[in-house]
Amino acid sequence: MNLLVWFKDLFIPHSRNNHKAKLLHPASLSVVVAFFLVSQFSLNFFTLTSPSVLGFASNIKPEQVIELTNQKRLESGLEPLELDETLNEVAQKKAGDMFAFDYWAHISPSGRDPWSFFQEAGYKYIYAGENLARDFMNSESVVGAWMNSPTHKDNILNSKYKETGLAVVNGTLNGVETTLVVQVFGTPTPAPSQTALFSRPRLGEASAAALATSQESQPKLSPFSLTKTAAVFLLGLIFGALVVDAFLVSRKKIIRLSGKNLAHLIFMGFLLLAVILTSQGAIL
């Protein structure tokens, strides 16, 4: 019975909650925010303590990424990139370094830049570049995200690049199972010339030369999916409470000192849409 009264107070405007659903009171909204924050920090803690449970299942095929890259180049009237084994090794080394030192960046926390991996693998270049991606569902979404970013697109459609290398590697980053995609691009120095003209490479550039490991991770609980579900539920709950409140206030012709439910609904609706349309995956 008490639970019923509590629910009524929470969602139905009447005299006991000052004619406004209690869930919409500033104090209740603060509690909801606090609850969400606690759940997020708990999720962070859980990802660190149980990295084998939380993760991300992807289906990215290196050969498909390269095929799509070359398809974009052909559509722009450019020569396709050739897959190079040494560049594949470069991409593998970069991915391995990010997992080993737990970072997600073009330059490692110790200051190691992408070009050192080219040198380590013995790839002498005139031009070089690197595109990074993580946590995408499939090859199409990786290339699609790169093409939507002007700097990454510049790398894919750079006429100076002749070769490419790619690595798709699964591992644990910040305690979460992650799929990293590293695509590197390069134009080798002319064979006899030992005086390599090292131009300043472009971050976000790549062309796959060697197929790295095609890895399909096992399905796991994704922190992104969990957060998205919680976000949709929470915003949906408030949205629903606003609809009920607006309907009852209008029907009972209640006059009260309050913000406009219609405005709240419009704002919540737009942000709910933003949450729904936000897809997993990040590029660098």
Add this chain to the structure above:
Amino acid sequence: MKDLKHYLGLITILSIGLSLFLLFDYNRQVQLIIILILAAAYVLWGTFFHSVKREFHWRIFLEYVGVAALASIVVIFLLLRT
């Protein structure tokens, strides 16, 4: 409809914001800034709207801050997950 022009203004602001949010799908930092600007714009809109209607009260202001904070925090945490 009463207050139509105010609501159209709000919808315009939010539509522009959502379009930019989707346009910068590849850049999480820009998306975070867009959400923060939208939240601030919403609070300002509410303050302006109720001031024009001569019904502004600090409790109403808090309500707009609460709604804006809740929605933006949820979106920001989602963006930070990738």
